Amino acid sequence: MFDLDTIRKDFPVLQQKVHGKPLVYFDNGATTQKPRQVAQAINDYYEKKNSSIHRGVHFLSSQATIEYENARETVRNYISARDKAEVIFTSGATGSLNLLAFSFGEKFVKEGDEIIVTEMEHHANIVPWQLLCSRKKAILKVIPFNDTGDLEIEKLDELITEKTRLVSVIHTSNVLGTINPVEKIIEKAHNKNIPVCIDAAQSIQHMPIDVQKLDCDFLVFSAHKAYGPTGIGVFYGKEEYLKQLPPYQGGGDMVDKVSFETTTFNQLPFKFEAGTTNYIGAVGMAEGLKYIQSIGLNNIAKQEYELLTYAKRKFEAIGGITIYGNSATKTSILSFLIDGVHPLDAGMVFDKLGIAVRTGTHCAQPIMQHFGVDGMIRASLSFYNTKEEIDYLCRGIEQVKMMFT
Amino acid sequence: MFDLDTIRKDFPVLQQKVHGKPLVYFDNGATTQKPRQVAQAINDYYEKKNSSIHRGVHFLSSQATIEYENARETVRNYISARDKAEVIFTSGATGSLNLLAFSFGEKFVKEGDEIIVTEMEHHANIVPWQLLCSRKKAILKVIPFNDTGDLEIEKLDELITEKTRLVSVIHTSNVLGTINPVEKIIEKAHNKNIPVCIDAAQSIQHMPIDVQKLDCDFLVFSAHKAYGPTGIGVFYGKEEYLKQLPPYQGGGDMVDKVSFETTTFNQLPFKFEAGTTNYIGAVGMAEGLKYIQSIGLNNIAKQEYELLTYAKRKFEAIGGITIYGNSATKTSILSFLIDGVHPLDAGMVFDKLGIAVRTGTHCAQPIMQHFGVDGMIRASLSFYNTKEEIDYLCRGIEQVKMMFT
Amino acid sequence: MSEITDIEQEIVEEFEIFDDWMDRYNYLIEISKDLPIIESEYKTNEYIIQGCQSKVWVNADYKDGKVIYTADSDAIITKGIITLLIRVLSERTPKEIIDADLGFIDKIGLRENLSPTRANGLLAMIKQMKLYAIAYKAKHGAN
Amino acid sequence: MSEITDIEQEIVEEFEIFDDWMDRYNYLIEISKDLPIIESEYKTNEYIIQGCQSKVWVNADYKDGKVIYTADSDAIITKGIITLLIRVLSERTPKEIIDADLGFIDKIGLRENLSPTRANGLLAMIKQMKLYAIAYKAKHGAN
Numbered sequence A, B: 001m002f003d004l005d006t007i008r009k010d011f012p013v014l015q016q017k018v019h020g021k022p023l024v025y026f027d028n029g030a031t032t033q034k035p036r037q038v039a040q041a042i043n044d045y046y047e048k049k050n051s052s053i054h055r056g057v058h059f060l061s062s063q064a065t066i067e068y069e070n071a072r073e074t075v076r077n078y079i080s081a082r083d084k085a086e087v088i089f090t091s092g093a094t095g096s097l098n099l100l101a102f103s104f105g106e107k108f109v110k111e112g113d114e115i116i117v118t119e120m121e122h123h124a125n126i127v128p129w130q131l132l133c134s135r136k137k138a139i140l141k142v143i144p145f146n147d148t149g150d151l152e153i154e155k156l157d158e159l160i161t162e163k164t165r166l167v168s169v170i171h172t173s174n175v176l177g178t179i180n181p182v183e184k185i186i187e188k189a190h191n192k193n194i195p196v197c198i199d200a201a202q203s204i205q206h207m208p209i210d211v212q213k214l215d216c217d218f219l220v221f222s223a224h225k226a227y228g229p230t231g232i233g234v235f236y237g238k239e240e241y242l243k244q245l246p247p248y249q250g251g252g253d254m255v256d257k258v259s260f261e262t263t264t265f266n267q268l269p270f271k272f273e274a275g276t277t278n279y280i281g282a283v284g285m286a287e288g289l290k291y292i293q294s295i296g297l298n299n300i301a302k303q304e305y306e307l308l309t310y311a312k313r314k315f316e317a318i319g320g321i322t323i324y325g326n327s328a329t330k331t332s333i334l335s336f337l338i339d340g341v342h343p344l345d346a347g348m349v350f351d352k353l354g355i356a357v358r359t360g361t362h363c364a365q366p367i368m369q370h371f372g373v374d375g376m377i378r379a380s381l382s383f384y385n386t387k388e389e390i391d392y393l394c395r396g397i398e399q400v401k402m403m404f405t
Numbered sequence C, D: 001m002s003e004i005t006d007i008e009q010e011i012v013e014e015f016e017i018f019d020d021w022m023d024r025y026n027y028l029i030e031i032s033k034d035l036p037i038i039e040s041e042y043k044t045n046e047y048i049i050q051g052c053q054s055k056v057w058v059n060a061d062y063k064d065g066k067v068i069y070t071a072d073s074d075a076i077i078t079k080g081i082i083t084l085l086i087r088v089l090s091e092r093t094p095k096e097i098i099d100a101d102l103g104f105i106d107k108i109g110l111r112e113n114l115s116p117t118r119a120n121g122l123l124a125m126i127k128q129m130k131l132y133a134i135a136y137k138a139k140h141g142a143n
């Protein structure tokens, strides 16, 4: 049962006033708010259990290790990975993509090789590949999207060549909301024996993902966009690949034997977790995922779809609003411009009305270039948002139009 | 005024029982406990303020940005850096050293070049350099230490050659406790125009550090060893170097303009902070540093020196204990073996007595190799520890001796 | 001409009558029309101010020992804010401009715009305007 | 010979009389002397178990359809724990060994030693002992 009142009580941050107005938080694409349960788990940890993991025989340390490994199991279960060893904790989606770009690049990418991404990637899935390509003299190729916001995946057939080493694609666009047909992309790539990485930063919190069914080779996401804490994320990889990849960062815990002559590395997943990991972050992350599971991803998807549909209808009724991203399959992200109004002007007014929307390029400048705009306003909705909040945003839009046009 | 009772009340985690015995936490070298103030700041953030930084115009986001930048200022002030732009937030000391090894390596290290570290480094200051050296065919050279635990820094003169690109040294050994004469090392290196990195992971919480006076070129540490949260640390670098280094990780916020043709990078410090940073971690870290400042680093150093001296005297009185690391200048770290007893046996007994000490190689296998041992027991003391706790440890040692010898 | 601080005080008083943000913004929109617009030849990337979500161009001329600013922006509130800055700083000596502490920004509630977010470029604008003054001071030895 | 579960039950009962960890450890120290020691030729890196703070060597022979373990460790409590494992598992058929769930470890309070910390190798020891059984089963088609 989806009970909005109960759910909203779990999010104390939502119950505040901003500039004297009740907060309307529509910036969930940037980061979601955290339920009490997450903050409580973190607080408990600091107040009762804190101890560094993996290397200690004492009680607190072994408890901490157990909780950390339980968190890994929670993630494994959440994404239906085959084995816990395939779940690596990182600092976030960006950290995960950099790990992949480096380690995969060291092992598999040489001069003239090609990596394929899409035109709608977040910078986190562009810049690491650009850095790799410039280091290795490799080439970054791009699957374009059309003005509706759908990938032209038929182009993938031409883009894939003998030199293609990896396809890395955004699952759900943080600007357009498009849910990309990753199954088809994976199928096409696998037909040519090319591995695929999925950037699930904007999908993991909205829809069930089963990495085994998907058959993706790598998958990344951040906890803080999935009702969890900052500073922690996940890099999933199939064991057959992870075994082959060289380590990314060096340090404590990721090694087996160290001497100045030779150093050998620890087994998976530890090989990729150098130094003291963010074990408290991992526990908080697990709590966030469990919270999602307690509501149910299907309930979430349903509720968010309803909000999206409602908002789109209201926007149409107002008129003079251009929505960017009109795919038939999309999540509850609405990027738009009010005709004739600069997004920053609109954003500043919304702010004073207590509405938190994001304005700017949303770390996806190629999308802005595609549409020939400098920025957009983005309202990204979560299941805890309400239709009343959407109504209030719409009144804000009317006010903006009055002020600026 | 240093009032132990008041201080201990700030650390709820210390007030618990483990295996029915009051917890004696002597594993501060692995991670320190957190004062209420830190847990509270983090909790407040989640419950009242959470919002992603830097990219938003709305209230919560700009508040979050201000707090994040205030945290940066707190760190700048704590280490007396010249400019906030020289303070980069990372995932921890290990993350910082990997950043340096990669970015410095890309810019300045080529085949045949040399990097110098010491024989007493933590793995975090060995493995990143080994990975770099194997990538670039460079050479890692080592300043040895003597059996007292002091560096033979006169050897540095021979070790430095025209090929030396960087000296990276541990400030205070996490095993031996030795406070190394980094001023002299910096002087020697600077005489030959070679930059120096200081691993301050085990000194930042024990003694005042002024990077400008020290004149070190880089400095790294972790928050979680300085009464702050996990998943956050600092990479300090002189602006003149940071400007020259290429970025380490790519992603959001570290870029200026992104297109598939060319990407330009943001200014310092953002160039090195890719993706959504651990902004809540940064705020927690600042709170931890402020807590240290409220007690006073001189008070801390004095108190910890007293505990160290007391413990050493008691150990001598018991007899049959070998202490590793007997430098005249050392912090409150006691690594030791009970003659004829395996450290794991001792550690398991201590654990059941409620005493948290660490056993093993302490991520510093070369030190073990130096002394020809497989592991050591380490009691690392904080200002919140007491003489009574040391007495209790000593009774534990007596019991261990009775059981195993 | 009055002192910089007098003009600042004037602006603070003008803003005091608004008890609502929308009125303040409407006022900024209103005065944005008074902005002395930069010549179109200067509306190039060279004159653009980095670190803004809106585009801001600023130019400065030097005449009779005084700096005269012109500017433009594609966002209207930003334009209004620059209009205020120009009202305070334009037609001043380089020294006056360099020394101005611009406390009025805080007082009229625009302080949060001074945060180093990348969203708005108020801080960058002020920096650029002061840089022009510094440059003219160096060039003409003016004070 | 009794079932594995009977021996496990026996051990659980032996441990029940200790109400204190030191007694339990003293008992493990005591029984560590009964460990059937691995031949010194096998005390090489090849027979060492990874992931322990203490060194542990385990070997297994196969005789009359049964697996016979010998072992050693440089840490005494670890030695005591292996002694228990050998008491339960040695001189059993591969199938019995593979199927054993070893619930007694939990019951006598050594469960935390089963966590995947790198500090102690109980988990690794059990895995290695079972691997031997699996190998002999494959080799001899035994059950």
Ligand SMILES: Cc1ncc(COP(=O)(O)O)c(C=O)c1O
Residues within 6 Å of the ligand: A252, A275, A276, A277, B029, B030, B092, B093, B094, B095, B122, B124, B125, B170, B172, B173, B174, B199, B201, B202, B222, B224, B363
């Ligand atoms: C001297 C030293 N350097 C580096 C590190 C690595 O710190 P972290 O594990 O927090 O990255 C540690 C702690 O483990 C240390 O003691």
Ligand SMILES: Cc1ncc(COP(=O)(O)O)c(C=O)c1O
Residues within 6 Å of the ligand: A029, A030, A092, A093, A094, A095, A122, A124, A125, A170, A172, A173, A174, A199, A201, A202, A222, A224, A363, B252, B275, B276, B277
């Ligand atoms: C699609 C997508 N990928 C990657 C990222 C990067 O995530 P993070 O900044 O948490 O590392 C984001 C969010 O900013 C995103 O929306």
